[in-house]
Amino acid sequence: MQIIKNDNFFMNLAINVARRNKGMTGANPSVGCVIVSRDKTIISIANTGIGGSPHAEKKALEGIEIKTGTVLYTTLEPCVHKGKNPPCVDEIINSGVKKVVIACLDKNPLVRGKGIKKLENSGIKVIKGILEKDAEDFYDEFFKRINSNIPGINIKIASSADGKTALKNGKSKWITNKLSRNYGHKLRLFNDGIMVGINTVLKDNPSLTCRLSGLNKFSPSRLVMDTNLRFPINCNLAKTAKNIETIIFTSKNSSVRKINLLKNKGIEIIKIPTTKSGLSLISALKFLGKREFNSILIEGGNKLIASAINSPQLNKVYWFSSEKIIGEEGKPSIGKLNITNLENSPNLFLHNMINLDNNYLKIYKAKN
Amino acid sequence: MQIIKNDNFFMNLAINVARRNKGMTGANPSVGCVIVSRDKTIISIANTGIGGSPHAEKKALEGIEIKTGTVLYTTLEPCVHKGKNPPCVDEIINSGVKKVVIACLDKNPLVRGKGIKKLENSGIKVIKGILEKDAEDFYDEFFKRINSNIPGINIKIASSADGKTALKNGKSKWITNKLSRNYGHKLRLFNDGIMVGINTVLKDNPSLTCRLSGLNKFSPSRLVMDTNLRFPINCNLAKTAKNIETIIFTSKNSSVRKINLLKNKGIEIIKIPTTKSGLSLISALKFLGKREFNSILIEGGNKLIASAINSPQLNKVYWFSSEKIIGEEGKPSIGKLNITNLENSPNLFLHNMINLDNNYLKIYKAKN
Numbered sequence: 001m002q003i004i005k006n007d008n009f010f011m012n013l014a015i016n017v018a019r020r021n022k023g024m025t026g027a028n029p030s031v032g033c034v035i036v037s038r039d040k041t042i043i044s045i046a047n048t049g050i051g052g053s054p055h056a057e058k059k060a061l062e063g064i065e066i067k068t069g070t071v072l073y074t075t076l077e078p079c080v081h082k083g084k085n086p087p088c089v090d091e092i093i094n095s096g097v098k099k100v101v102i103a104c105l106d107k108n109p110l111v112r113g114k115g116i117k118k119l120e121n122s123g124i125k126v127i128k129g130i131l132e133k134d135a136e137d138f139y140d141e142f143f144k145r146i147n148s149n150i151p152g153i154n155i156k157i158a159s160s161a162d163g164k165t166a167l168k169n170g171k172s173k174w175i176t177n178k179l180s181r182n183y184g185h186k187l188r189l190f191n192d193g194i195m196v197g198i199n200t201v202l203k204d205n206p207s208l209t210c211r212l213s214g215l216n217k218f219s220p221s222r223l224v225m226d227t228n229l230r231f232p233i234n235c236n237l238a239k240t241a242k243n244i245e246t247i248i249f250t251s252k253n254s255s256v257r258k259i260n261l262l263k264n265k266g267i268e269i270i271k272i273p274t275t276k277s278g279l280s281l282i283s284a285l286k287f288l289g290k291r292e293f294n295s296i297l298i299e300g301g302n303k304l305i306a307s308a309i310n311s312p313q314l315n316k317v318y319w320f321s322s323e324k325i326i327g328e329e330g331k332p333s334i335g336k337l338n339i340t341n342l343e344n345s346p347n348l349f350l351h352n353m354i355n356l357d358n359n360y361l362k363i364y365k366a367k368n
Numbered sequence: 369m370q371i372i373k374n375d376n377f378f379m380n381l382a383i384n385v386a387r388r389n390k391g392m393t394g395a396n397p398s399v400g401c402v403i404v405s406r407d408k409t410i411i412s413i414a415n416t417g418i419g420g421s422p423h424a425e426k427k428a429l430e431g432i433e434i435k436t437g438t439v440l441y442t443t444l445e446p447c448v449h450k451g452k453n454p455p456c457v458d459e460i461i462n463s464g465v466k467k468v469v470i471a472c473l474d475k476n477p478l479v480r481g482k483g484i485k486k487l488e489n490s491g492i493k494v495i496k497g498i499l500e501k502d503a504e505d506f507y508d509e510f511f512k513r514i515n516s517n518i519p520g521i522n523i524k525i526a527s528s529a530d531g532k533t534a535l536k537n538g539k540s541k542w543i544t545n546k547l548s549r550n551y552g553h554k555l556r557l558f559n560d561g562i563m564v565g566i567n568t569v570l571k572d573n574p575s576l577t578c579r580l581s582g583l584n585k586f587s588p589s590r591l592v593m594d595t596n597l598r599f600p601i602n603c604n605l606a607k608t609a610k611n612i613e614t615i616i617f618t619s620k621n622s623s624v625r626k627i628n629l630l631k632n633k634g635i636e637i638i639k640i641p642t643t644k645s646g647l648s649l650i651s652a653l654k655f656l657g658k659r660e661f662n663s664i665l666i667e668g669g670n671k672l673i674a675s676a677i678n679s680p681q682l683n684k685v686y687w688f689s690s691e692k693i694i695g696e697e698g699k700p701s702i703g704k705l706n707i708t709n710l711e712n713s714p715n716l717f718l719h720n721m722i723n724l725d726n727n728y729l730k731i732y733k734a735k736n
Contacts, residue, residue, distance in 0.1 A: 160713070161687065161732065162702050163531025169708055306695060319529065323732055324713040327674060327705030334530050337695030340537055345528070345692040350726050358718050360730075364529065364691055 005040040010073045011103055011130045013045070015138060018056070018075045021047045022138075023189040024218050027292035028052030028084075029142045031076045033060040035097075038069025055079070057088040066096040075135050077106040077115040077128075089115050093122045102128040103135030107143040137351075137365075140315045141191075141295035149289040150282070152315040153296045155305055156187055157333045159321050164330030165302070170203060172331075179356040180320040185212045187318055191220050191297035193247075193288060197304040198226035207236045208299075209244065221245035223288070223296065225279050225304060229254035229269075233261055242266035249284045281307050306335035309346045317348065317364040320356070373408040378441045379471055379498045383506060385415045386424070386443045390506075391557040392586050395660035396420035396452075397510045399444045401428040403465075406437025423447070425456040434464040443503050445474040445483040445496075457483050461490045470496045471503035475511040505719075505733075508683045509559075509663035517657040518650070520683040521664045523673055524555055525701045527689050532698030533670070538571060540699075547724040548688040553580045555686055559588050559665035561615075561656060565672040566594035575604045576667075577612065589613035591656070591664065593647050593672060597622035597637075601629055610634035617652045649675050674703035677714045685716060685732040688724070 003009065011034075018032030025048045033056035035044040046059035057078055078088035078100075092100060100119055105112050105128065116126050136143070141152030158176045159165050166172035174181070188194055188210040200206065201224055209219040222237055222244060229250045232238070237246055247268045250259075259269045272283035281304070288296060295315070298308045308314060319333075339345055351365035371377065379402075386400030393416045401424040403412040414427035425446055446456035446468075460468060468487055473480050473496065484494050504511070509520030526544045527533050534540035542549070556562055556578040568574065569592055577587040590605055590612060597618045600606065605614055615636045618627075627637045640651035649672070656664060663683070666676045676682060687701075707713055719733035 159531075161531075161716075161730070162700065163527075163529075167707055167710065171708075171710060173710070175710065302696060309693060323716050323718050324710060325677060325702060325705070325716065326707060326710075326713065328670065328700040328703050329705070330707075332530065332696040332700075334693060335696045337693070338697070339535055339694060340539075342535065342539060342541070342543065342692060342694075345694065348529075348691050348693065350691050350728075353728075360718075360721075362529070362728075 007130045010034050014073045014075050017047045024050050026052040031056040033057050034073040035060050036071045053085050055085050055088050058091045061095045071099045072097045073101045075103045080114045089118045099125045104132045108146040145294045150285045151288050151293040151296050153313045154315050155298045155317045157319045159333045160324040160326045162325050163333045164326035165333050166331040168329040176320045176322045177359045180359040185210050189215050189218050191295045192293040193221040193223045193296045195223040195296050195298045197301045198230050200300045205235050224248045227251045227279050229258045238265045303335040314366040319362045322359045375498045378402050382441045382443050389415045392418050394420040399424040401425050402441040403428050404439045423453050423456050426459045429463045439467045440465045441469045443471045448482045457486045467493045472500045476514040513662045518653045519656050519661040519664050521681045522683050523666045523685045525687045527701045528692040528694045530693050531701045532694035533701050534699040536697040544688045544690045545727045548727040553578050557583050557586050559663045560661040561589040561591045561664045563591040563664050563666045565669045566598050568668045573603050592616045595619045595647050597626045606633045671703040682734040687730045690727045
């Protein structure tokens with residue numbers, strides 16, 4: 001097969017390079033950058049550094065010689081503002097590159113289009129919109145957060161063929177296979193926080209870490225919704241709270257004594273309002289947005305998933321399912337939704353499906 | 369692409385020709401036959417006739433000249449016994465064909481291997497086992513019936529992504545899309561009988577016919593499990609019972625008066641034993657086996673599906689699912705199974721998956 005080295009080819013490479021560091025770049029999005037000479041030879045490749053610095057463009061430009069005809073591909077519009085890093089637009093202008101190809105604009109209203117304008121004003125030719133949808137999908141949670149100050153949310157479900165997540169007696173080991181469960185750990189890596197309801201903590205005593213070899217240090221913050229602060233002071237989350245950020249959202253009336261006990265374990269306790277269906281998810285998300293969380297992965301229980309699935313912040317539902325069948329009395333994947341008409345079903349579409357050794361991962365995406 | 373005209377190529381064609389008449393050949397299986405000259409030219413193609421006659425081999429041999437090197441491909445071991453049709457083995461021997469390729473043996477213990485033996489004793493070279501698994505899968509229900517005198521059963525489920533078949537208020541129009549529903553009608557064509565529980569009749573007032581254009585006349589017999597004979601005398605099934613065979617299975621205590629009312633509508637009433645979970649499915653199946661039903665499609669409700677899914681007669685589960693989400697209070701696909709350990713989940717594997725315009729049909733097959 002002949003490789004056609006066009007803009008799509010190089011941008012696809014840049015997106016894949018960006019994917020490599022997804023979940024490891026802190027509040028900054030992971031950007032991919034590829035620099036190509038006039039004869040279509042790749043002369044440099046980089047992505048955003050661990051923790052968010054250096055930026056991909058700066059890294060890619062370092063130590064290379066820019067000749068006539070060199071093109072720089074980047075997955076996201078280069079920044080113009082000086083934050084933790086110098087603005088990439090200046091780096092590009094100073095490098096001498098005369099052509100820049102961009103997948104998608106930065107949707108931050110404070111940035112959008114300004115990066116491109118500054119490049120063009122410096123005499124650089126800019127092409128935008130190459131693999132735009134792929135890049136926008138990749139930055140979906142980030143864009144949600146910078147537009148609204150509220151993180152995007154993803155949902156993870158692992159169920160039997162008939163949509164049950166456990167037997168009536170609570171057993172759930174293992175409904176899905178090893179490959180599905182490993183993919184689940186990858187999702188933890190990709191998200192900044194992982195959120196569960198208190199019943200999941202009480203029932204499973206989970207650690208909620210990313211247990212892929214070598215990636216444990218990128219485990220997301222653990223977030224627990226716990227109205228009455230029933231959180232056990234010796235559970236696995238409490239034991240590891242001094243090493244991995246752990247936040248409990250609770251109601252205004254929770255016991256001060258219990259709060260202090262948990263704070264001593266290194267757990268942060270945040271009081272938020274309640275609604276008639278429990279703690280206000282949106283209040284928790286607003287708090288996390290202020291902390292620059294881009295994305296939250298919600299893993300259960302089914303009540304929390306039910307309130308998340310209709311949220312305007314919803315990005316994707318990752319649904320792993322196996323060939324096992326559990327029957328009516330098993331635990332349902334999703335709590336009560338009070339739908340009286342099928343047209344009011346959550347507005348999702350099937351975005352992708354992946355075969356995981358005969359388990360299936362269906363990725364549903366929220367329609368905007 | 370170059371077509372490689374080997375045994376697999378011609379047998380694949382024969383199987384596809386057999387598929388064309390599936391569901392239209394009565395108690396006989398639909399067989400496909402392809403006859404190929406020495407230079408690999410196809411000189412004849414046939415399948416079992418509508419209603420079961422003539423047999424495919426006889427039809428294919430009619431009016432063609434057999435020269436040296438001609439090969440006959442057939443999906444099923446040719447019959448040696450004279451039933452409604454003369455034995456195909458004799459037709460083949462008399463035709464002068466000197467090489468026969470067979471996909472799978474007839475699993476009927478009275479036939480198995482005898483057809484091949486007779487061919488070989490007449491100096492014909494026989495190759496067997498070409499695309500054997502595909503053919504055995506195609507004849508699975510038929511083999512089940514001739515081995516045990518009990519038909520094979522298939523289950524059809526149409527559900528939301530979370531495995532629900534209706535809203536709490538009973539609404540189910542439409543959870544799946546048009547293409548899924550059309551495929552459902554094809555399943556009705558492929559099976560000899562379609563079985564539902566009485567609650568499905570009371571709730572949906574279904575016709576249970578194959579409503580694909582031109583195929584209505586191949587609608588399967590309608591079979592209803594109705595312990596207390598609650599069957600409404602003016603429902604759609606009753607109205608059409610004089611044209612399409614309709615059988616109600618009921619308990620020994622059902623009212624004689626109601627039985628006579630229904631018989632007058634053209635409905636057959638069969639009394640069978642009850643078990644602690646209702647009418648005995650196996651008793652109904654045994655009755656249908658005596659009537660030479662090869663396959664029964666079970667469409668609901670979820671209690672009937674729950675008793676069918678662990679049956680040794682189970683062949684396949686056809687599970688259509690959409691992107692809609694209904695939530696905990698919706699109607700579950702499968703009734704109670706009383707599973708206390710995941711290893712006791714029904715023994716299925718994923719056989720195939722088909723994209724139906726972004727609905728998905730997963731076909732699970734029972735492990736033997």
